[in-house]
Amino acid sequence: xxxxxxxxxxxxxxxxxxxxxxxxxxxxxxxxxxxxxxxxxxxxxxxxxxxxxxxxxxxxxxxxxxxxxxxxxxxxxxxxxxxxxxxxxxxxxxxxxxxxxxx
Numbered sequence: 001x002x003x004x005x006x007x008x009x010x011x012x013x014x015x016x017x018x019x020x021x022x023x024x025x026x027x028x029x030x031x032x033x034x035x036x037x038x039x040x041x042x043x044x045x046x047x048x049x050x051x052x053x054x055x056x057x058x059x060x061x062x063x064x065x066x067x068x069x070x071x072x073x074x075x076x077x078x079x080x081x082x083x084x085x086x087x088x089x090x091x092x093x094x095x096x097x098x099x100x101x102x103x
Contacts, residue, residue: 044080047072 005022013020043049050071051059058064075083 040080045072045076050075 005020010020010022014023047068050068054064078086
C-alpha cells in the first residue's frame with residue numbers, strides 16, 4: 001500500500017466496509033514495545049533510577065548512597081514535567097545573566 005493514497009480511495013474502502021491500512025491502529029505482533037517507557041512512571045522515584053544516572057564507579061565513593069537517598073527524598077513530590085520546567089527556568093535565567101554581562 002502506498003502512503004500517498006487519495007482520500008477518495010480511503011473513503012471508498014470505508015464505504016465498502018473495508019478498514020483502510022491508514023486507519024488500522026491495532027498492535028501488530030512485530031511492533032516492539034519498550035518496557036522501560038511503560039515502567040518510567042512507576043520507577044522514576046526509586047533509588048535505582050537516580051543511581052543509574054551516574055557513571056559506574058561513583059557508587060564506591062563515600063557518601064554516594066546518602067546523596068542518592070537525598071536526591072530521591074527531595075524529588076519525591078516532583079513530577080518529571082515539573083523537574084523539566086524547573087531546569088528550563090534555571091537555563092533561561094542563566095542566559096539572561098550572560099546577556100546582561102555582555103552588555
